[in-house]
Amino acid sequence: MRNLRLPLFVALVLLSAVSAAAGPLQDDLKARRSxxxxxxxxxxxxxxxxxxxxxxxxxxxxxxxxxxxxxxxxGIDQPETILVLMxxxxxxxxxxxxxxxxxxxxxxxxxSLTAAEATAQSGVDVVMTVNQFEPFVAAMLSKRSMxxxxxxxxxxxxxxxxxxxxxxxxxxxxxxxxxxxxxxxQFAAKLRERFFGFSVQDASPILWDFRxxxxxxxxxxxxxxxxxxxxxxxxxxxxxxxxxxxYEVEAAIEHVYLRNGAMSWGYPSIVGSGPNATTLHYxxxxxxxxxxxxxxxxxxxxxxxxxGDITRTYPxxxxxxxxxxxxxEIVLAAQEAGMNAAKTGNRFADIQAACxxxxxxxxxxxxLVVEPKGQQFKIxxxxxxxxxxxxxVHDVSVPRPLASGMAFVIEPGIYIREAALDNLPKTPQNxxxxxxxxxxxxxxxxxxxxxxxxxxxxxxxxxxxxxxxPRTVEEVESFVGKK
Numbered sequence: 001m002r003n004l005r006l007p008l009f010v011a012l013v014l015l016s017a018v019s020a021a022a023g024p025l026q027d028d029l030k031a032r033r034s035x036x037x038x039x040x041x042x043x044x045x046x047x048x049x050x051x052x053x054x055x056x057x058x059x060x061x062x063x064x065x066x067x068x069x070x071x072x073x074x075g076i077d078q079p080e081t082i083l084v085l086m087x088x089x090x091x092x093x094x095x096x097x098x099x100x101x102x103x104x105x106x107x108x109x110x111x112s113l114t115a116a117e118a119t120a121q122s123g124v125d126v127v128m129t130v131n132q133f134e135p136f137v138a139a140m141l142s143k144r145s146m147x148x149x150x151x152x153x154x155x156x157x158x159x160x161x162x163x164x165x166x167x168x169x170x171x172x173x174x175x176x177x178x179x180x181x182x183x184x185x186q187f188a189a190k191l192r193e194r195f196f197g198f199s200v201q202d203a204s205p206i207l208w209d210f211r212x213x214x215x216x217x218x219x220x221x222x223x224x225x226x227x228x229x230x231x232x233x234x235x236x237x238x239x240x241x242x243x244x245x246x247y248e249v250e251a252a253i254e255h256v257y258l259r260n261g262a263m264s265w266g267y268p269s270i271v272g273s274g275p276n277a278t279t280l281h282y283x284x285x286x287x288x289x290x291x292x293x294x295x296x297x298x299x300x301x302x303x304x305x306x307x308g309d310i311t312r313t314y315p316x317x318x319x320x321x322x323x324x325x326x327x328x329e330i331v332l333a334a335q336e337a338g339m340n341a342a343k344t345g346n347r348f349a350d351i352q353a354a355c356x357x358x359x360x361x362x363x364x365x366x367x368l369v370v371e372p373k374g375q376q377f378k379i380x381x382x383x384x385x386x387x388x389x390x391x392x393v394h395d396v397s398v399p400r401p402l403a404s405g406m407a408f409v410i411e412p413g414i415y416i417r418e419a420a421l422d423n424l425p426k427t428p429q430n431x432x433x434x435x436x437x438x439x440x441x442x443x444x445x446x447x448x449x450x451x452x453x454x455x456x457x458x459x460x461x462x463x464x465x466x467x468x469x470p471r472t473v474e475e476v477e478s479f480v481g482k483k
Contacts, residue, residue: 024217025075025217026123027217028215028217028218029123030123032072032210032215033085033094033124036085036207036210037085037087037093037094040085040087040206041088042088042159043155043156043164043166044086044087044088044156044166044167044201045085045086045140045165045166045167045168045198046084046085046167046168046169047082047137047167047168047169047187048070048073048082048083048084048170048203049067049082049170049184050066050067050076050078050080050082051065051070052079063264064079068211068392068396069207069211070083071391072207072210072391074121074122074124075121075122076096076098076113076122077305078098078099079099081098081099081130082096082097082130082133083096083097084097084133084136084137085168088153088154089153089155089156090148090151091148091152092147092148094124094125095124095126095128095136096119096124096126096127097127097129097130097132097136098113098118098130099129099130100129101114115127126147128147137191138194140153141167141191141194142195143161159197160198162197163196163198164197165197165198166201167188167191167198168200168201168202168203169188169201169203170184170202170203170204170207171184171185171188171202171204172185188200205398207396208396208397208398211390211395211396212388212395212396212397212398212400212406213403213405213406214390214405218390219405219407219456219458221303221304222306222308222389222407222454223456223465224304225300225301225303225304225306225308226308226466227468228256228260228261229257229299229300229307229310230310230466230469231256232254232256232300233253233297233299233312233466233469234468234469234479235253235255235256236252236271236297236299237314237476240480241317242289242293242316242317243288243289243290244288245286245287245288245289246272246273246276246284246285246287246289246295247271247286249271249285249295250285250299253297254299256301257301257302260301260303261303263303263305265300265302266300266302266307266308267300267393268283269283269285269298270282270297270298271285271297271299272285272296272297272448273287273289273290273293273295273316274293274294275448276296277293277295277313277446277449278417278446278447280382289316290316291317292315293315293316294315294324294447294448294449295314295315295316296311296313296449296450297312297314298311300393300454305391306390307390307392308389308407308409308466309387309393309409309452310452310453310454310466311411311413311450312451312469312470312471312476313451314470314480315476315480318477318481318482320476323443323447324447324449325473326366327414327447327449328449328451330358330359330362330414331412331414331449331450331451332473334354334358334359334362334412335355335410335412335453337354337355337358338351338354338355338385338386338410338412339462341354342402342408342410342455342457344401344402344403345401345402346401346402347401347402348402348408351385351386351410352384355385356381359377359412360372360377363377363414366444367436367437367439367440368380368440368444370433376433380415380420381412381413382415383411383413385410385412386408386409386410388406388407388408389407389408389409390407402457403457404457404458405456405457407454407455407456407465408454408455409453410452411451411453413449413452414447414448414449415447415448415449416445416447416448417446417448418441418445421434421437421438421441451471453469453471454466
């Protein structure tokens, strides 16, 4: 009887692993890999590495963050993981390499995926160990079968013979001829020294093309991620009050992330009050907030590897001053104009132009610039208004018009920093400009306003994922002023 139980137990475990490999995420991962395989073509061997661990201090690492491309294709978030795609193979088109079991390491660092668990999580059936990766690549480029019958790799081997094979890697940008190449480029150089019959292909455009259009599954995760961030921003708004510190608002926001199952923040939170609101990437969160300050908060959660991007600016005491309100309403109107331009077939340049027109006219009206045309207004509105979001807060893309499935932000801003005048080149024209606008700069000094929302473009139009966070003057004052 005891001998009969063991096979039954093994069968149940295997059945459980197969069941776990089926699900919406695994189906989506399989579809993503299928699209990449098709785009690569049968002559390619593509390699995707996990991110390395990073040392924080001495023998302590930063919290691990997986490489976005590998995570996009496998859903696996542990280090020492490699995915190989070979579209021309007979059956083994997807091969995953993971770290070997190591009881001592797991005692210190926790459980590592077994082969069955890696298959269940990713949907990749063929799983090998990382120490087999280099022998495998060497075997492929030497036209030697490994782990399968002779006909398995026939198409890739034929491509090598005809000098048509390609090794596809996520190549790092090369800033100059003399700069040292990144790990992928160094790996490619080693292959070129030892093997022949192939060229090196940059796989980045392929992955970025697919990542730019979110699948229905990804769209659902984005909505959940931004939904958590919406609640986090409202928690921050409830916390703000004169006499409190910026870090108290930050703590209230990030508490909501963890309480709702987010992995962490999607980027370091920006919580800047008073003059700190005019620093784009202020990150100290150390100032005591005062009545009459504006507080600018730029924060979002990382949920299941996806992040939005939201910024709100609101008065610490719950009421905008007349000057703060004037600046705020210009920025809000600029965002509305940008939203109207965010249509299928348009480009980021159209959104930027729509926002710029409103920002320029508003700043002229307030006397902060004097030129009704041109770029003079950029002294107070210093950044672009759109970027992609997704697996990274500034997500990857390829140049093309807006299309259904794309996720991005619209984030106009105005920042009145007196130092901006002092940093202008010393010319007669600038001297005249400074003399004319200085009184208005004093009037609006240290007011920094950015309004940023996360959007998803769908077949039905533009969806504001962060609509749950108060945005208009009336909404903000009603919500913040309730305390």
